[in-house]
Amino acid sequence: MRSPRWRSPKSNNLESRIGGKMAQYSLDLSGVKSRDDLHNLIAQVFSFPDYYGRNWDAFDECIADIGRPVSIMVTGFESLRFILPREAKLFAECLRYAAKKGPPGQFECSGLL
Secondary structure (H helix, E strand, O other): OOOOEEEOOOOOOOHHHHOOOOEEEEEEHHHOOOHHHHHHHHHHHOOOOOOOOOOHHHHHHHHHHOOOOEEEEEEOHHHHHHHOHHHHHHHHHHHHHHHHHOOOOOEEEEOOO
């Protein structure tokens, strides 16, 4: 069984396109087995505050507060869809909504189906 993996933000090669540094986050969801696993991983990867409520309303609020521009690479999403279909759907919806809220090119997410 693989454990969830993460990398902290760093600049990436998209920075020249937007004229500044882009924070990059990577989430490996392939080891997530429960809703708690998922929210714990999310809180760790994005360095959410201790008061993060570990629910989708709290995620939506906290993801809106991370700095822009940002690029999020999700791996293992298909595994999450199989194990926790409802959570996978809500996770993807929240990320897509966050991307729509800001200016184009300021919030990018890949790896979602």
